[in-house]
Amino acid sequence: MAKAFGRRDVLRGMAAAALLGRRARADDPKSVPEQIIDTMNALFGKHPGFRSAHAKGIVCEGEFLPAASASGLSKAPHLQGNPVKVTVRFSDSTGVPDIPDGATAASPHGFAVRFHLPGGGSTDIVSNAYNGFAVATGEEFLAFLRAVAESGKDAPKPTALDKFLAAHPKALKVVTAPKPTPASFATEPYFGVNAFLFTNSAGKARYGRYQFRPEAGSKFLTTEEAARKSANFLVDELGDRLAKGPAKFRLVVQLAAEGDPVDDATAVWPDERSIVELGVLSITKRAADNDAAQRALGYDPLRLVDGIEASDDPLLELRSAVYAISRRRRK
Ligand code: HEM
Numbered sequence: 001m002a003k004a005f006g007r008r009d010v011l012r013g014m015a016a017a018a019l020l021g022r023r024a025r026a027d028d029p030k031s032v033p034e035q036i037i038d039t040m041n042a043l044f045g046k047h048p049g050f051r052s053a054h055a056k057g058i059v060c061e062g063e064f065l066p067a068a069s070a071s072g073l074s075k076a077p078h079l080q081g082n083p084v085k086v087t088v089r090f091s092d093s094t095g096v097p098d099i100p101d102g103a104t105a106a107s108p109h110g111f112a113v114r115f116h117l118p119g120g121g122s123t124d125i126v127s128n129a130y131n132g133f134a135v136a137t138g139e140e141f142l143a144f145l146r147a148v149a150e151s152g153k154d155a156p157k158p159t160a161l162d163k164f165l166a167a168h169p170k171a172l173k174v175v176t177a178p179k180p181t182p183a184s185f186a187t188e189p190y191f192g193v194n195a196f197l198f199t200n201s202a203g204k205a206r207y208g209r210y211q212f213r214p215e216a217g218s219k220f221l222t223t224e225e226a227a228r229k230s231a232n233f234l235v236d237e238l239g240d241r242l243a244k245g246p247a248k249f250r251l252v253v254q255l256a257a258e259g260d261p262v263d264d265a266t267a268v269w270p271d272e273r274s275i276v277e278l279g280v281l282s283i284t285k286r287a288a289d290n291d292a293a294q295r296a297l298g299y300d301p302l303r304l305v306d307g308i309e310a311s312d313d314p315l316l317e318l319r320s321a322v323y324a325i326s327r328r329r330r331k
Helices: 007-016 032-044 138-149 160-167 169-176 223-228 233-244 290-296 314-330
Strands: 057-066 084-091 110-116 122-128 196-199 205-214 247-255 275-286 308-310
Touching: 032 138, 032 314, 057 110, 057 233, 057 290, 084 233, 084 275, 122 205, 138 160, 138 314, 160 169, 205 275, 233 247, 233 275
Parallel strands: none
Antiparallel strands: 057 084, 057 275, 084 110, 110 122, 196 205, 196 308, 205 247, 247 275
């Protein structure tokens, strides 16, 4: 039976590594992204060849067929009617490469998609299964990680994490929100969280956020069911599923209404906001040499293309810088 890998386990690892984490203090001359990676490595351990976050995953290949409505939103080349190839990676949360797929800390799962553009080049979407984020800036995220690092099992109460969450009610909401384990990587929705600016060929520009909606519907397990699953059940299930047929997602963009914050990932827009259908992603097979494929890939939320621009959300620049450091360290 898979061991439940709860927050306490993460915290235990974090506490053991708090000494390392202490190297990255506010007066540290290193950049915030560098300090974030140091703290992540301290929390999850250093695992050469693996990502500092979302370390465990599976790479697959497939195709994206844009909907007719996609070109009305953006002039981006992969949204103009013709199918393009995609390389995707599903992942478990944390920088622990052997985390059981059904562990609480493995959620929210990640879904990264690279579109191979007609005429060369590529563009990425890096999404996860939780709609919203705990904090709005890199500095706050670093403070959050450090609070976790200092709040091991034996830390005096209230812990640094208790204090951080008391001062950041939105983070408390995210940390305590249910994040159930799905029956399959293909039966949960994924959210882009950060806003982008989409411009069509007539020059009309609108802010929006990506969502991937599973064609198989949303199906989740109870905590007990998840704990009984084998450590790699999500990764294994996907292989079995694809042997029978493609796993499909509808890619949509949720449009911002007047006044919706477009620079704050903690501000989730209401469900009633208009949706533009961008098309259908069909995942058809696992990449052949999966370990090599995972190592070679480096997604970047700012790998963009004409017709899709970053919003002023500070997390976008931050994530891009952090991912680049993680990539360099895992080479
Ligand atoms: C402060 C904000 C964040 C930080 C510091 C952060 C950090 C990281 C790092 C270090 C990696 C490993 C990159 C690599 O080695 O290639 C990563 C991967 C990933 N992150 Fe984030 N992340 C943040 C926010 C987010 C958000 C908001 C989402 C979802 C919307 C997300 C989804 C993912 C996914 C899916 C991956 C795995 C990509 C892959 O499969 O290669 N992250 N993140």
